[in-house]
Amino acid sequence: MRTWARTLDATMRADGASLLAYARELCGDPETAERLLEDALTRTFARARVPEGRDDARGAVRDELRRAAVQLDAPAGEAREAADPFAPPGPVLPLDGTDASSTRAALAALTPRERAVLVMRYSDGLAVPAIAAGAHLHEAAVRDALTTAVTRLLALEPRLGLRVEDALEGGVLDSAAVTVEAG
Amino acid sequence: MSNELMESLARQAETGGALYDGRGGVDDAVVAPARRRVRRARTMRTAGTLGVTALVLAGGVAAALEWQGQRADVAPAITDVPVVDPDAITADDLRAGTMERTLDDGRTGQAGVLCTMTVKDNPYAGANFSRADSCPAVWVAEAPLVELTRADVVVGGDGTVRVAWELANVSGGPIAVDRGTIGIAITSEPDRVMSGEGYTAGDRRLIAPSLWSDRGKRVVQMEGDSDLLALGTGDLLDGDVVLDPQMFTGLGTEGLLEGMSDGTVHPTVTLQVRVAPAGAAGTDELFLEASAVATTTGSMDPVPVSFEGLEPRTRGETRDDAQEALVCHVGEAENPRFQPDDGDGMANWSTPTCEAVWIPGGRLLELTDVGIAQQGEHTSVFQWSAVNVSGRALDLDEASAGVSIDLGDVGYVSNSDGVSVGWTPWNDDSRRHALLSSASEPVTVAPGDPITGEKTFERDDKALDAHGAVFVRVVREDDEDGTRELLLELPWSLAG
Numbered sequence: 035m036r037t038w039a040r041t042l043d044a045t046m047r048a049d050g051a052s053l054l055a056y057a058r059e060l061c062g063d064p065e066t067a068e069r070l071l072e073d074a075l076t077r078t079f080a081r082a083r084v085p086e087g088r089d090d091a092r093g094a095v096r097d098e099l100r101r102a103a104v105q106l107d108a109p110a111g112e113a114r115e116a117a118d119p120f121a122p123p124g125p126v127l128p129l130d131g132t133d134a135s136s137t138r139a140a141l142a143a144l145t146p147r148e149r150a151v152l153v154m155r156y157s158d159g160l161a162v163p164a165i166a167a168g169a170h171l172h173e174a175a176v177r178d179a180l181t182t183a184v185t186r187l188l189a190l191e192p193r194l195g196l197r198v199e200d201a202l203e204g205g206v207l208d209s210a211a212v213t214v215e216a217g
Numbered sequence: 218m219s220n221e222l223m224e225s226l227a228r229q230a231e232t233g234g235a236l237y238d239g240r241g242g243v244d245d246a247v248v249a250p251a252r253r254r255v256r257r258a259r260t261m262r263t264a265g266t267l268g269v270t271a272l273v274l275a276g277g278v279a280a281a282l283e284w285q286g287q288r289a290d291v292a293p294a295i296t297d298v299p300v301v302d303p304d305a306i307t308a309d310d311l312r313a314g315t316m317e318r319t320l321d322d323g324r325t326g327q328a329g330v331l332c333t334m335t336v337k338d339n340p341y342a343g344a345n346f347s348r349a350d351s352c353p354a355v356w357v358a359e360a361p362l363v364e365l366t367r368a369d370v371v372v373g374g375d376g377t378v379r380v381a382w383e384l385a386n387v388s389g390g391p392i393a394v395d396r397g398t399i400g401i402a403i404t405s406e407p408d409r410v411m412s413g414e415g416y417t418a419g420d421r422r423l424i425a426p427s428l429w430s431d432r433g434k435r436v437v438q439m440e441g442d443s444d445l446l447a448l449g450t451g452d453l454l455d456g457d458v459v460l461d462p463q464m465f466t467g468l469g470t471e472g473l474l475e476g477m478s479d480g481t482v483h484p485t486v487t488l489q490v491r492v493a494p495a496g497a498a499g500t501d502e503l504f505l506e507a508s509a510v511a512t513t514t515g516s517m518d519p520v521p522v523s524f525e526g527l528e529p530r531t532r533g534e535t536r537d538d539a540q541e542a543l544v545c546h547v548g549e550a551e552n553p554r555f556q557p558d559d560g561d562g563m564a565n566w567s568t569p570t571c572e573a574v575w576i577p578g579g580r581l582l583e584l585t586d587v588g589i590a591q592q593g594e595h596t597s598v599f600q601w602s603a604v605n606v607s608g609r610a611l612d613l614d615e616a617s618a619g620v621s622i623d624l625g626d627v628g629y630v631s632n633s634d635g636v637s638v639g640w641t642p643w644n645d646d647s648r649r650h651a652l653l654s655s656a657s658e659p660v661t662v663a664p665g666d667p668i669t670g671e672k673t674f675e676r677d678d679k680a681l682d683a684h685g686a687v688f689v690r691v692v693r694e695d696d697e698d699g700t701r702e703l704l705l706e707l708p709w710s711l712a713g
Contacts, residue, residue, distance in 0.1 A: 038255060046248050054247070059226050068247050075251035076313040107500060137225040157226045187222070194222050 038084040042075060045091040053095055059157060060103040060150045062141060070106075074098035097168055100154060104169045104179075106146035140190040148183035151176055161205030177202055254310050302447030305393040308492040308503040311357050315503075318354040320410060320432045328506040329357035330437045330489065335500060340439045341398070341491070342498035347440035349418045351430040357505060362388040363448075365507040367455070368486035370403075372478045374518040375548045375700040376462035378403075383455040384488055384507055386448045393493035394454075394505075397444030400437065400489040401458050402428055405473050407485040407508065417467030422458055425469040428487060437489050437504050445493045462548045462700075466570040466648060478517040486511045523693040524701060530573040532646045539575035540582070541706040543651050543688070546572070549699035553655035554617070564656035566619070568632055570644055571651045571704065581607040582689065585667070587709040589680055597676045599636065601687050602669040603707055605662045613705075614690035615660045618670045619652025622685040624677070636674040651688050651704055659692040684710035 046053075057067035057074070078085065078094045085091035141149060154165045162180065166173040184201045187194055315331060318324070332352035336342050367383035380401060386392055402423040409427050416425030418438050428435045448454065465474035476482025487508040494501070524544060549555050553565045586602045599620050605611050622638040630639030635652055642650040662668050668689065674680075687707040 039252060042248070042252060042255070046244075050248070072247045072251045072254075073313065075248070076254040079251070079255040080314040137221060141225065152222075153226055156223055196222065 038079045041085055041088070041091050042079050045085075045088050045095065046075075048088055049092045049095075053092065053099070056096060057099050057103075060099060060153050061106060061146060062149055066106065070099055070102050071095075073102050077102075100150065100165075100169045103150035103153075104147045104171055106150070137191055137194065140187050140194075143186055143190060144183050145179075148179045148186070151179045152183045152187075155180055155201055155205055159205055161207050162202060164205065164207050254313060302391045302393070302449070305391040305447035306362075306388075306492070307393050307495040308501070309495040311492060312501060312503055315355040315357055317433065318356045320354075320408070320429050324356055326356050326360055327358040327362045328508075329355045330435045330504045330506060331355045332437060332439070332502045332504070333500055334502070336498070339498050339500070339502065341395070341443055341502060347438070349416075349423070349436060349438045351434045351436050354429075354433055354435045355503075357503070358388075360388075361507075362386065362392060363488075363490060363505050363507045365486065365488055365509040366453070368509040368511040370477060370484055370486070370511040370513040372474070372513065372515040372517060373548075374515075375550075376465070376474055376478075376517050376546055377548045377550065378460040378465075378474065378477065379457055380460065380486060380511070381455070381457040382486060382488060383453055384490065386450055386452050389450055391447040391449045391452075392505075393445060394448045395441075395443050395445050395491040395493055396448075396454055398439070398441035398491050399454070399456070400440065400504075402436075402438075402487040402489065403460070403473070403511075404428060404485045404487065405476065405482050407487070411469070414471070415468030417464060417470050419464075422460060422464065424460070424464055424467070424473065435506075439491075439502065443493075461551045462546045463551060463569055466546070466572075466644075474517070477513050478515075480513070480516075483513060484511050485509065518700070521693070521695050521698060521701070523691075523695055523703060526577065527574040528577055529647060530575045532573065532643050532649070536575060538579055539577045540580050541686075541708065542574050542576045542691075543571035543649070543704040543706050544574055545569045545651055545653060545702045545704065546700065547653065547702065552699035552702065553653050554657055554702075555699040556655060558655070564616070564635070564654045566632065566635055566655075567653050568637060568642075568650045569653060570648050573647050573649060573706075576705075579607065581605070581611060582613075582668070582705055582707055584687065584707045584709055587687075587711065589711065591676060592673070595676050597674055597680065599672045599674065599680075600670070601707075601709070602667050603687070603689070604667050605664050608664050610664065611662045612692035613660055613662055613668060614657050614692050615668060615670070616656040616658035617654035617690045618668075619654065619688045620670075620672045620674075620685065621650070621652065621688070622674075622677075622680045622683050624679050624683055627679070631675060631677075633674060634672070636672045638674055638677055638680060651706075653690075653702055657690075659696075680711075682712045684708070684712060 054067060054071055057070045058064060061067055061070055074095045077098045078091065085094050144152065151165055151169070154160045154168065160168065162173055162176050166176045180201045181198055184196045184198050188196055312331065315329065318328060330352045332350055338344055340347050364385050364387045365382060366385045367381065369381040371379045373379065380403065382401065398421065400421045400423060402425065404425055404427050406426045407428065410429045410431055411425065411427050414426050416423055416436060421438060421440050423436065423438050425436065430436050462474065473482060473484065477484055485508055487506055489504045489506055492503045492505060527542070527544065528539070530541065547569050551567065553567050556565065559565065582603045583606045584601060584603045588600050590598045590600065592598050619635040621642050622636065623641050624639050625641055627639055630637060635654060637650065637652060670687070687709065688704040689707065691703040691705060693703060
């Protein structure tokens, strides 16, 4: 078996669950997560320089997941108007009356890019420059997406206690310092 | 920061992890396809040397067939290659390994262009229109996958340019290409960014100074009917394209035809080859690019004596010592006067782009009367008369006289039976559209004698105070040469 294939298999044996979990977190949809992971694996291992080990590969696949997640198209027919920060919160009804389901519903209102940068900001704890570098986006684009995401979530779920200032100014700059725990 | 938000995200992540742990199918659904795609991409990248060997063999066969005269000169012609090959590399396989490409980035390999659009705007996904776009340039592989092994440009005497090309798959495996939509571009300065000159494109042909619209984007034309096939290692596609002289009157073509004819411009030919996606066309389209400096032969015939001594004219310029005129370089094949008669008794008209000139030596014809009369609810009639003020007899073509009615920036133009009504016909300050006809009726107009005409067109009340021009073709001594036509331009205005 070739080196790249051995490394790919070893990576997926050890980290497949956590990588799929991360893909699911980034996009919020199980089928899209599988597609994201397939693309990320392909991009990572099709390069001339193959990751040298499992850790190297895991980091490279995660980077590719981030890049792909912010480029996902919004589902057809679900293009959303930019949230009006001065509008009163909309009447979103919890799916089953629980806080968890209403948060899930609020997250579902985000575009793929908004959701992905939100995950990188709050779940990975990254600052805007680190998100931009990891996702291959301009910092202004990250700020726009984060601002819209937080504004939209605040409108739907004020009790989440999010703040645009915190979203834009918080987080760590070194993406290498952030790791994903195996599921 | 919101703990609840993080918990919600984490719960969804756990669901993803559990999905993996609880399903052996993830290996089939995710890992196995990724492994196949990686294998294809890596095989292709490392197989360049093998591909060149195959090409040499294929080229030998092609040369032998050509020597025996068995090779057809058709456009576009394609060698016999299998249409379906499940192992052929698709755009989905290649996209995974693309890298950003910029002008002068110093890299080599397989160049490409990657366009992204909505499905409804994708001409290959059923959108009922073609488009030329500026899309990100990419490196597709570290070694060439396709090469342009022949790019011959022949300039004909009348200015018609024929480009013969041959494309080879020099990779180690079959590539799924769309032979029906291959675009060909002729550029004069391919290694610089266009600086606002624009380009002229149509029918999968594009002429421009360069395809670089900025340092990271290239112009690509998306047009044609899809015709997919697997181009195997060493397989060749070939074809030829004819560019009539009118193609060289558009944006971005300045000096190219003349430069190729006199040998001062060595054009680069670039083929843009769409790679078929694995499934239906979607939001991404990948094009491989293959370029070569063309071998250029032939030259235009000298401009006939009838066109000597003409002086350049700019829009709005006035002179009392010369006659406004137009030179229309169309090539005989595109000249209605030299096209077969349809037999329906109706004249055929074309609206070529022509160069504005002065005929020095005084005025020849002067309009004495112009008017538009309404004829019923839907029809108007344009009537004009002019007189020969040259002091000598003029040989003119009465039947081919046309009328242009300039309504300014109205956003539409209607061409019918020798009348053009609508959008301003000027392309720039020195070139404008005119009218040529298949009908011809030479008359000799004596000094002081009139010549008159009448044209019917669809009623447009904006024409009542418009301005425009009447065109009268000059019958030349070499009138049997249809490469160019000389028209007298008689401006008029109904305003005020």
